[in-house]
Amino acid sequence: MSTKITVCKDETEIVKELCNLIEKQSNCCLEKTNEFKVGLSGGSLIKYLVNGLPSVKTDWTKWRFFFCDERLVPFDDNESTYGAYKRDFLSHVPVLENQFVVIDPTLEVEAAAADYQQKLEKHFTMGQWPKFDLLLLGVGPDGHTCSLFPGHPLLKEDKKWVAPINDSPKPPPCRVTLTLPVLNNAHCVIFCSTGNSKARTIKRILEGNEAYPLPAALVKPREGKLHWILDEGAAECLDRN
Ligand SMILES: O=C1O[C@H](COP(=O)(O)O)[C@@H](O)[C@H](O)[C@H]1O
8 A cells, every 4th residue: 555645735736636636546447447436525525526526537427426424314404415415516516416325314323324335235246345446535633534433343343334323423423434444445545634623633643653543544445545635734743844
């Protein structure tokens, strides 16, 4: 695995860097296969994608979108990640709703996770960990990524592709999330994180050598590429500064 860290001076540069990498990864993948399978995250990532993806040159009909995690709330709730993509992304990027593989928010959390894994199984080879072409991840100020939180037993999940969580320390409490073995099987993972409120956490993730690493520090795709895109605020505690 190779890790590349890019520090950008402002939001325009972040969007450009992120979308250049996404364009390269999509075109490289679509030269070899007929589908580009992307895992999306929620939070601050959405605005960068909405700003940058419209200018990406690719065959959008071949993209399939999944969620790295999703909050178990109705799609019209402000906390819903798919709800946010439906509201903000679909009006800017030339893709259709049926290109998104979404959870069933009417189910209980255990059933929603099992149902989402079954939906994934239709797009990946059974009996192996799913191999996403690209995962787009964010990091919370506590070092969580997806809905994998520091010290949570889900960090040890080694069987399921998708796990339920009903005690998320960040609301809403019920969510479903991809597990670490899935994240670490991807062809390419891009983290995007901004703001100096996350600077100490980013230092712990990228430079710490901790006995119990933060969840985002556990994402190290075995055979894939790992990119970190930061702004100067998020990077301000790194040794390079
Ligand atoms: O709760 C969540 O938070 C993380 C980080 O969000 P950010 O706004 O701090 O970038 C996000 O990646 C995840 O998808 C979401 O459910």
